[in-house]
Every structure is written in structure tokens, then in C-alpha cells.
Amino acid sequence: MRTNSRGFTLIEVVMALFILSLVLSSTLFAVHQYADERLRIRDRILANQVAWNHLMENYQYSQKLASRSPGDSLKTKGVDTQGGQDWRWEIKVEKAMGQDLYRHEVQVSLEGSDNFQSSLAVYLVGK
Template sequence: MIAETSQKAGRKKCQICGFTLLEVVIALLILSTVLTSSLQLVHRYADQRITMQDRIAANQVAWNRLMERYQIAENWIPANGLGALRIRGVDEESDRNWQWELKIEEAAGQNLSRYKVEVYSQNSGDSEAKLAVFMVDREY
């Protein structure tokens, strides 16, 4: 802020150069709006990142279950005991426990089955991942 004195018509007049209170308030309002929207954007990005990590982990659990069934169908691993033929269970992935459920349905075709896995978070009842695959049950 600069104070200047000038003489006009024999009078001394002090002029103060600067912003008015209204201009400062409007500038602060604009600044607060920009900062608030950028904070909301960062928060939304963090939420989406956590959601994507959960989906990836749930899909990994579902693929593991389907791959196990595929290996059994191809006789790569023996299907001895009830442990390998489970239709429900809990797996740990990304430091979390995931409940999964396998549904096997007959499909149109000889020895063709539809394997569907749904994976749930233990904290919520909503399914995080649903994967399905058709496989031929081979008998040797």
C-alpha cells in the first residue's frame, strides 16, 4: 500500500492505492472454491483407487477358484477329498478375507457345465466379483 500526496487546487489529498474489502472477499471466495473442489477431486481419486484394489483382489480369488476347477477337470491335480471340491469358502487376498461361492449348472451340451463364482467381502453382503466359465467335464 502506497500513500501518495498530491496537490490539486491548493489542497492536499491522500490517495491510498490497494484493494477494497469487497475485492478481497471475492478473491477469497474464489480461492476457497478452487481449493474445495481440488480436495474433493483428490478424495474421489483415493476412493476409486481403494475400490479398484478391492475389485482386483476379488477377481483374483474368483479366478483362482475357477482355475482350480479347470485343473481338476483336466486331471492336472487329483480331486481327492472334499477340500478340492468345495463350493463355499474363505480365501485371503491382499490382506483381506473374501468369502466365495461356486455354483455349477448344467449347460446345453453333453458334459458341458457352467461354473459361476461370486466373491463377497466379509464386511458387506454385496458381491465384489462375479465370474463364469463353461467347461467340459471329461471322463477318462
Template sequence: MRSWHRGFTLVEVLVALAVLAIALAAIMRTMAQAIDTTAALREHDVALWVAQNRLAEHMMRQDWPGVDTTNGDVEMGGQKWFWREQVAATQEPKMRRIEITIRRTTDSKNSSATLVGYLLNTQ
């Protein structure tokens, strides 16, 4: 009497392994994209904090900057950030428009964050 053992054939095992490999590759790619997105969001958040700090400093000092463009750098979050402030006159003589752009490098074409605010001359 012969007994038949039921099991998977070699082809079935190879097909199952191929499907598993494709699924794991897709999962790894999704995880890598999630990590990249998280890093980009963190960079944008820190850059926005730098811009908000610059605007808050002007407001606290009650600055009245002239219409001009200035550049500088600051360290935040363990990294160096480069800022550019473009001050423009408005139709209201006692207000200035200030646009603060934050970049990771001085020659970067892409900004990490941009903030527009208004300063009031209280004097």
C-alpha cells in the same frame, strides 16, 4: 501534495478469499472421490483375481464338480475374501457352468466380483 496508493479494498480481498475457498473445497471433493474410486477399483481387481484363481484351480485339477453350490474363503492381498461357487449342468453333457461370486463378508448382499466359466470333462 497527496499521493494516492492504489490497492485492493477489504471487500475485494474478502470476495477473492471466498472464491478461493470455494475452488479449494471443490478440488478437495474431487480428490476424495478419486481416492474412493481408486480403492473400489483395487477391491474389484483383487476380487476378480480370487475368482480367476478358483476357476484356474478347477481347470488345473481337471475337476468335474457335481451340480451344487459351495462356499469358502481365501486370503489374498492381505484380506479375507468369501467365495460362492454355483455349478450348473449345461445342454452339453461334458460341460459344467460355474459361477463364482466373491464378497468381502459372508453376509454381504453386494458382490465385489462375479466370474462365469465352463469346465470340460476330459475323462
């Protein structure tokens, strides 16, 4: 009597499960990295929005800078809420080379963090 079994051996099943576990773990790692990168990009975009908002506010009030003495620099700090998070911002305005030319630099970070998420600088002409 001859039996013709057509199943998988234990070694074949173990190897298939091992390969499947490698594929699934690498996929899980890739998904985790993607989620982390999305959070970093979101934070960077929100920080840039805060920085641009304050640069535009400074631009609207740049006429006041003409009355200052040439060597002065101005620093302003504050906290804004954007996207449900508190963002610490700091604006530094200083006289640049040239007549009536001022450098406005904004640095933005998450409240409680020392690392800046965004740093923007523009040059504005005082009137």
C-alpha cells in the same frame, strides 16, 4: 495534500478469498472422489484374482465332474485372504446344455458384505 493509496479494498479481498475457497473445496472434493475410486478399483481387482484362482482350481479338478449324475449341481464356499482382506467366495457348478458341458460360476465379496465384488462364469467340458 494528496495521498495515492494503491491497495485493495475490503470487498476485493473478500471476493478473492471467496473464489479461492470455492476452488480449493472443489479440488478437495475431486481428490476425495479419486481416492474412493482407487479403493473400489483395488477391491474389484483383488476380487477378480480370487475368482480366477478358484476357477483355475476347479478347472484342474474338472475331471471329477464326469462321474456325477446329470441333474446334480455342486456348491462350494470358502474364505481366502488376498491383499490383507478376507474374501468370501462361492462356486456353483451345474450341468449346462450339451454333453459333458458344465457351467462354473464364482461369486466373490468382502467378508461380512452381501454385495458381490466379482462374478465370473466359464463353461468347461468334462472328460
